[in-house]
Amino acid sequence: MNLLSTRIGRLTAFFFLYVTEGMPLGFTAVAMATQMRRGGVDPAQIGAFVATLYLPWSFKFVMGPVVDVVHSDRLGRRRGWIVGCQIMMILTLLATTPINLATGLTAITWVIFAHNVFGATQDVAIDALACESLKEHERGLANGLMFAGAYIGNGIGGAGILFLIDWFTKNGINPQWASFYAAGAIAAVMFGVSIHLKEPERPHRRGREDEIPDAIIIDEVVTYARTALKAFFASRASLFALVFALLPAGAYSLSLALQTNLAVEFGLTDKQIGWLSLWSTILAASGCVIGGLISDYVDRRRVIALYIILTALPAAFLAFKMQQAGWIMPIDVTAANPPKPSSRLLTWFWSAVLVYNFLNGLMYGTRTALFMDICTPEVAATQFTAYMSLLNLVIAYSAWWQGWCIERFGYPTTLQYDALFGCLCLCALPWMTPRRTDDQQDDQQTDETETPT
Known part of the structure; x- marks a missing residue:
């Protein structure tokens, strides 16, 4: 079975590969937070924790x-x-199972930091495989499905864990055993999908099949x-794409620790926060597709x-309602x-979070496809990964400054600043002209040839 041989595959x-990418972030930013x-x-410490991860x-x-250079053809390049x-x-x-979250903040931070190092490296390989495997006409839908998978993984690691914690607590079971659930979900994708990826064979350029001299690796890395x-x-498009990637694309606060902090302060139980996270995940995933x-x-x-622009509205609206209350x-x-x-404030909170997540999903599914359009095919893995890295850097510094600003x-005020700051990226967007593909150039040449003079 070769999943990469057909469009549906x-x-x-x-x-499903992106499901495994979303689970670590849901586990840390939702369940652990x-x-x-x-x-x-306090919110500042939680913001710093999420930013670190x-x-x-x-x-x-x-x-x-x-990842582009060091690989094994026997195991598969990606x-x-x-x-x-x-x-x-x-x-x-x-x-993470034996570590107490309240007293072992430093230890849990380092373990989850290592977990996210492997998750991020996996993401590099997945994105490189996507750039090599996906047809141009599939990219929009594929990116929507990929980020929908990430949101669902976020729900598994966040809402799923919170549901388990609630059930474990009621039945006298140590809630920290819930980490086995997230680990099992990753294992299911690994055995069900990852090992069935069969990449096209590539001609050997040098040396033995699975070995590249250190000097060649260094030379390749420098060249790349x-x-x-x-x-x-x-x-100009690539330069402004860097600027765009360095700025938040809309409001971020209702998807980060601020939302979790408010949910706890508003008295929501783990089960209720789990439902909020689950519905947010479903709406965001739908928006991605x-x-x-x-x-x-x-x-x-x-x-x-x-x-x-639309993502900024729920944040600004909730800020206004909280100020009133x-x-x-x-x-x-x-x-x-x-x-x-009040029950009214709780209603506004739920509404703002759910509407925001759907709108944010619409943006995520579209933004990544635009970055793919701009990438140079010869260095797609490196260039696309750099863009995606900067997007995560934005999430990291947003989580940090929001925690600092809340206290x-x-x-x-934090919600208002977030809504305003999220619109700055619009200044770079008009200059991000997508790269012309060979197919588009051929189509234009055909049209010019067939047009009567």
Whole structure:
């Protein structure tokens, strides 16, 4: 069985591969952040924790040239990296089981940091395989499905774990055993999908099948780095794509630790937060698929601009409602009688989060396809991975500054700043003209030939 040989197989394979990418982030940013806040950890510390865990994803471009050059034809140029990283992801998840989240913040940070290093390296190999395998007319839908898979993985690692924690707690079981659930989900994808990826055979360029001298590796990495830098700065579109990637694409706060902090402070149980996360995941995943599909038929830049503006509206709306309700600063969730929000404020919170996640999904499914359009095929793995790395760097610094801002200025101000800052990227978008493909050039030449004069 070769999943990469058919259109349905390719779309299915990349969907499930991205499920394994979303699980680590859901596990840390939702499940762990919820338990930390419930244990009295303040928003700034949680923001710094989430930011730290996104750092491996922010610098995964370092692995781009290595994944491109170092490989085994016997295991598969990309498959070997994917399967190897998934094994290490499973082992590091299991290593979190004995660590107490409230008292072992440093230890859990390092273990999950290592887990995300392997997750980010796996992502490099998956993205490289996608650039090599997907047809141009599949990219919009494929990227929508891929990020839908990531959102579903986020739901498995976030909502799924919270549901288990709630059930474990009611039945007297140590809730930390829930990490086995996430590890099992990754193992299922590894045995069901990853080992069945059969890449086309490539001609051997030198040496033995599975061995490349160190000098050649260094030379290849240097050559790739030079070519990638040339690709990044050789055109106006690539340069503005870098600027665009360095800025948040719309509001981010309702998908990061701010949302989790508010859910705990508003008195939601683990089960209720799990349902909020699950419905958010479903709506975001649906938005990814719909947005990616739409982008195959209309100008991607125009719809991305619309989605970015729309994501800022729920954040600004919730800021206004919290200001009206007088819910400004973080509360002590461990207090005997913490304040309770009104039912109306809870309704606005749920509504803002759910609407935001659907709109954010529309943007995600479209934005990645645009970056693929701009990439130079010869260094696709390195260039595309660099763009994706910068997107994760944005998430990391957003999580950090939002946690810092919440403690100093409160929730409404943080939400307002987030909505405004998220629209700055619109200035770069008009200059990101997609790269012309050979097919498009051939079509234009054909049209010119057939047009009567």
